[in-house]
Structure formats: C-alpha cells, structure tokens
Amino acid sequence: MDKIAIVILNWNGADMLRKYLPSVLANSGDGVSVYVADNKSSDDSLTLLRNEFSECRIIELEKNWGFAEGYNKALAGIDAEYYLLLNSDIEVTENWLRPLVTFMDSHPDVAACQPKLLSICDRGAFEYAGASGGFIDKYGYPFCRGRIFDTVERDEGQYDGNIEIFWATGAALMVRADDYNTVGGLDGRFFAHNEEIDLCWRLRMLGKGIYCIPESKVYHVGGGTLPKSNPMKTYLNFRNNLTMLYKCLPEAEIRRVMRIRMLLDYLAAFEMLLLKRSPKDFMAVLRARREFGRWKKDFKAEREHIMEACMVKKIPGRFDFSILWQYYVKGYKRFSDLPMADG
Incomplete structure (x- = not known):
C-alpha cells in the first residue's frame, strides 16, 4: 500500500509530460508512487513514458473516459492512503508534498486539501483554476481566494494562511482514499468541469473538512485541454x-x-x-x-x-450572497473585499 499515490491523467499530453513530469519525479520524495493514467492517447505519450520515465507506473485506459471517470477508473486499481490528483501541466516545487501530508496526517477529519496554485506564465500571480482555495455563492458560482471570475490577483502573501474552503482544485487535489471511495469518487457523467466542486460538496455534507495549505505551492499552465472561449x-x-x-x-x-x-x-x-x-x-x-x-x-x-x-445544515465556504452582485454591481474584484461575515 502506498502512502501517497500521485496520479496524472493524460490525454495527448506528451509535450506537457516531457516538460513538467521531471519536476514531479524530482521533488516528491521517498515513499511516493507516481502513476500516469493514459486516456487512450493518439500521440506518443506512452512511448515517451516507457522510454524516458520508466520509474512511472503506467495505467492504460481503453478509451478516453474524460477527467472524472478517467480518474475513477485509474484510482480503482491503486491501493494508497492518499490520492493526489495532479494535472499534467503542473510544475511542483521542492518539498511541496510535506505541508500537505503533515496537515492531513494531523487532521483525520479533513478529507482533502490543495496547495497554492500560481501561474507558470506569470509566477507572481495566482492561477485561475484554484488560486488559494475555492468557495461558492448561493447560486452555485465558484470563486477563489485570489480569483473572482476573470480577475486574477497578484500573490503578495495576502492569502498564505491555512483556511477551510468549500472546494479544492482538481488540478492538484490531495484526497483521503477512504473518503473518496465512500462518496463514490468523481461523478463520471460530468466528463469534465465542476466535477471536483461536486465531489467536495458531497464530502462537506458528511462533515468532512477541505483545506488550502499555501505553504505548499505549485505552478500551473491552465486551460490545458480546452481554452476558456471553447x-x-x-x-x-x-x-x-x-x-x-x-x-x-x-x-x-x-x-x-x-x-x-x-x-x-x-x-x-x-x-x-x-x-x-x-x-x-x-x-x-x-x-x-x-x-x-x-x-x-x-x-x-x-x-x-x-x-x-x-x-x-450550513457548510462553511458556501456564502449567502450573489458573487455576481458583489463583483458587477458593488465592484468587489478582490477576495479580501467580499463581505465574508455574511457567509
């Protein structure tokens, strides 16, 4: 049984694997297994993995199951205490796993956590897909510490404290395997998008904690599969x-x-x-x-x-206001401007 299984889901991402997988292998430490689950790629991903990254464990899926079901299929065959779902376009930093594991080990009531996501294209800014932890408004619109809609903040240390959040990004999600399996994992019918928020909501309804641990940081390309305008x-x-x-x-x-x-x-x-x-x-x-x-x-x-x-009955991180009203009418563009006391 692995302590931590890092699982990278890949679909025609040979270029991303070639560029960013070395950082994962170099900085993840002993006792960590790195898996690449391939969603029936048609590029040279599998050849690359076999020839250049033989230390990775390869899971070959029989078709492109999408993000959600692809992970469910891959994780079903992995025995680990923690799964760490990691996008192929993530560059990790030295000792990035230690704060996540230390926190999870000492907080058994916490089901999942995420690192701080920064942009590879602008390393002083948060990255859209998860920034420093995710929240949701009363009508289902997600936003983050460091990103509301298309307004992405600079990282100036303003969101560096550990915080309980509503959802953790699927780009770099550490989740306790027992909790993941208890709620049935990601909803495979979603294929992609919102699946990690749905998973975290179901975990939160069982009283489980979800946290952002900004001491751990990674850099994310973002939009790796579909551009925002697609x-x-x-x-x-x-x-x-x-x-x-x-x-x-x-x-x-x-x-x-x-x-x-x-x-x-x-x-x-x-x-x-x-x-x-x-x-x-x-x-x-x-x-x-x-x-x-x-x-x-x-x-x-x-x-x-x-x-x-x-x-x-009331889940922390789901706020009782409309983020559309706060952003477009009141002009609150930064997370720190929001009336969190109303949440």
Missing part, C-alpha cells in the same frame, strides 16, 4: 453546475435557486450573443439547459441518497 467548455460548465446544484442543494433552497439560475443563465447566454458576439457560446448555454432538463431525472435517486446522508 463552446464545449461553456456547455460542460453550465450543464454540470446545474446538475451539481440539483444533487446537493437543500430542499428548502432548490426551487428558488433554480428559478433564479434559469434567469441568470439566459441573461448570460444573451450577453454572449449580443455583447461578446459569440453565437456558439450562446447555443452552448441553451444546449446545456436542455440537456440538464433531459437528464435531471437520472439523478433523482442520488439526490435523495445525498439528502438522507447529509450531516451538516
């Missing part, structure tokens, strides 16, 4: 976010939140069409809402199970 990413983000809300929102909130989200989603769609002149993104939002309406029934039994198992 309509497929728009579709997956909207569809999966709505599905996550349906699965996890308390009964007392779900009707009101879903009505408001319908209005906000259509406003967002028309903004994409009229202001951003992106008809493909406009259609992606409409398609996402149609698909959510079509497959919502498939999640009914799971929602009932999640509600029955829930042990926490």
Whole structure:
C-alpha cells in the first residue's frame, strides 16, 4: 500500500509530460508512487513514458473516459492512503508534498486539501483554476481566494494562511482514499468541469473538512485541454453546475435557486450573443439547459441518497450572497473585499 499515490491523467499530453513530469519525479520524495493514467492517447505519450520515465507506473485506459471517470477508473486499481490528483501541466516545487501530508496526517477529519496554485506564465500571480482555495455563492458560482471570475490577483502573501474552503482544485487535489471511495469518487457523467466542486460538496455534507495549505505551492499552465472561449467548455460548465446544484442543494433552497439560475443563465447566454458576439457560446448555454432538463431525472435517486446522508445544515465556504452582485454591481474584484461575515 502506498502512502501517497500521485496520479496524472493524460490525454495527448506528451509535450506537457516531457516538460513538467521531471519536476514531479524530482521533488516528491521517498515513499511516493507516481502513476500516469493514459486516456487512450493518439500521440506518443506512452512511448515517451516507457522510454524516458520508466520509474512511472503506467495505467492504460481503453478509451478516453474524460477527467472524472478517467480518474475513477485509474484510482480503482491503486491501493494508497492518499490520492493526489495532479494535472499534467503542473510544475511542483521542492518539498511541496510535506505541508500537505503533515496537515492531513494531523487532521483525520479533513478529507482533502490543495496547495497554492500560481501561474507558470506569470509566477507572481495566482492561477485561475484554484488560486488559494475555492468557495461558492448561493447560486452555485465558484470563486477563489485570489480569483473572482476573470480577475486574477497578484500573490503578495495576502492569502498564505491555512483556511477551510468549500472546494479544492482538481488540478492538484490531495484526497483521503477512504473518503473518496465512500462518496463514490468523481461523478463520471460530468466528463469534465465542476466535477471536483461536486465531489467536495458531497464530502462537506458528511462533515468532512477541505483545506488550502499555501505553504505548499505549485505552478500551473491552465486551460490545458480546452481554452476558456471553447463552446464545449461553456456547455460542460453550465450543464454540470446545474446538475451539481440539483444533487446537493437543500430542499428548502432548490426551487428558488433554480428559478433564479434559469434567469441568470439566459441573461448570460444573451450577453454572449449580443455583447461578446459569440453565437456558439450562446447555443452552448441553451444546449446545456436542455440537456440538464433531459437528464435531471437520472439523478433523482442520488439526490435523495445525498439528502438522507447529509450531516451538516450550513457548510462553511458556501456564502449567502450573489458573487455576481458583489463583483458587477458593488465592484468587489478582490477576495479580501467580499463581505465574508455574511457567509
């Protein structure tokens, strides 16, 4: 049994592996196994791994399962105390694992944690995908310490304290294997996007802690699979976010939140069409809402199970305000500006 299994999910990422895998192998220490799970790549990823990184353990998946189910398939065959899900475009730093492991070992009630994510392109700035820990507003919009929507802050040490968060980034996620398996892992139906927030929400509903440990830091390229403007990413983000809300929102909130989200989603769609002149993104939002309406029934039994198992009424890190209102109306662009006392 491994103490820590670092698992990198790869799909046609030979260039990323060649560039960033050496930092993982050089800085992860003894007693750590590094796995690369390949989602049926068509490039030379497997040849590269066998010829240049023979110390890695290779898991060959029979098709491209996507991010969520790809990890579920890979982790099912790994026996470890901690899984560490790591993107292939991450450069780690010396001793980056030590603060994460030390914290998890001394806090058995904590299910998962993340390091501080900084940008490889601008090493003095946070990285979009997780920054210094993730939170969520009452309508399901995620944001981070160090990043709200497209406003990314400089890292000036302002968010260097350990903090309990709502969600930890899937780009560099350390999770206790027992907890991961207890809640059934990532939701493979999501394919990609919002799957780590959904996982963390389910863990938090069982009373488990999620933390950011900024003493550990890594550098992330970001957008490795789909650029921000890609309509497929728009579709997956909207569809999966709505599905996550349906699965996890308390009964007392779900009707009101879903009505408001319908209005906000259509406003967002028309903004994409009229202001951003992106008809493909406009259609992606409409398609996402149609698909959510079509497959919502498939999640009914799971929602009932999640509600029955829930042990926490109010989860820290899910704030009782609209981040859209705070950002666009009040003009609060930095995490430190937000009225956290209202949360």
